[in-house]
Amino acid sequence: MWFVRFLTSSIGKKFLMAATGLLLFLFLCTHVAGNATIFMSSDVFQSYADELHSHPLIVLVFSLSLLVVFLAHIVLGLFLFFENRQVSKSRYAVTTRVVKNSFASSTMPYTGLVILAFLFVHIFGFTFSPKDIEISVTVKELLGNFFYSLFYIVAFVALTVHLSHGIWSMLQTFGVNHPRYNPAIARLTLIIPLFFLLIFGGIAFYFMTGLGASY
Numbered sequence: 001m002w003f004v005r006f007l008t009s010s011i012g013k014k015f016l017m018a019a020t021g022l023l024l025f026l027f028l029c030t031h032v033a034g035n036a037t038i039f040m041s042s043d044v045f046q047s048y049a050d051e052l053h054s055h056p057l058i059v060l061v062f063s064l065s066l067l068v069v070f071l072a073h074i075v076l077g078l079f080l081f082f083e084n085r086q087v088s089k090s091r092y093a094v095t096t097r098v099v100k101n102s103f104a105s106s107t108m109p110y111t112g113l114v115i116l117a118f119l120f121v122h123i124f125g126f127t128f129s130p131k132d133i134e135i136s137v138t139v140k141e142l143l144g145n146f147f148y149s150l151f152y153i154v155a156f157v158a159l160t161v162h163l164s165h166g167i168w169s170m171l172q173t174f175g176v177n178h179p180r181y182n183p184a185i186a187r188l189t190l191i192i193p194l195f196f197l198l199i200f201g202g203i204a205f206y207f208m209t210g211l212g213a214s215y
C-alpha cells in the first residue's frame, strides 16, 4: 500500500517526525499557558486544574494520545538517528540539502534523553501525585525542593536546545524555507524555545528561591 510505503520511506519517517514534533510543540504551548497561571495565584492555578479534571474522559483520551505521539516521536527519532549515522559512514554519502550542523542538531538524541528522564520524574511527581492533596500544593512542595527544581532547570535548558533544532528541522520538512525569510525563521527557532525556558524555568526558580513562599 502506498501509505505504508510512504511512512516507511526515509522522507515519510521525517514527515512523521515533524508531524509528531508539531503535536508535542502544541501540547507544550497549552501546558506553558496553563502553568503560567501559577504566577497569578495558587487559587487561579487550582481552578484551572480542577476545570481540566472535570472532564475525565477528555483528559484520558488526551493523555493516551499524547503518550502514543511521544512514543512515535522517540522511536522515529532513534530510527532516523541510526539511519543518518549509517549514511554518514558511507564513503558515497552525498549531502543533498543544507544541513544546519549546529551543536543543537548533533546533540538531539542526548537532549532528547534528558527530556525523557525529566518526563519520568515529572509524571511520577505530578500526574501520579496523591489525589487527596491539591495539585497546587504538590507543585509548591516538589518545586520548593532546591535540587528537584535544579534538575528541572537543567532539563528545561536541554528542552530549549532540543527545540531550537527541532523547530528548524520541522519547518524544513514542511517546506517553510525561503531565502528572504530564513534569517527571521532562524531567529524564531531561538526565541520560541527561550520563551518556554523563561516561563517553565521561571516557575522552578520562583519556588526554589523561596520567592513563591506566599503562593
Ligand code: HEM
Binding pocket: 031, 035, 049, 059, 062, 063, 066, 115, 119, 122, 123, 126, 127, 135, 139, 152, 159, 200, 201, 203, 204
Ligand atoms: C515548571 C514547569 C512545569 C510545571 C509546573 C508542570 C506542571 C504539571 C502538572 C501540575 C501536571 C499534572 C496535571 C494533572 O494531571 O493535573 C503536569 C503533567 C504533565 N506535564 Fe508538566 N509541568 C511543567 C513542565 C513540563 C514540561 C517542560 C513538559 C514537557 C517537556 C511537561 C510535560 C508534562 C506531561 C507530558 C504531563 C502529563 C500530561 C497528561 O497526562 O495529559 N511538563 N505538568
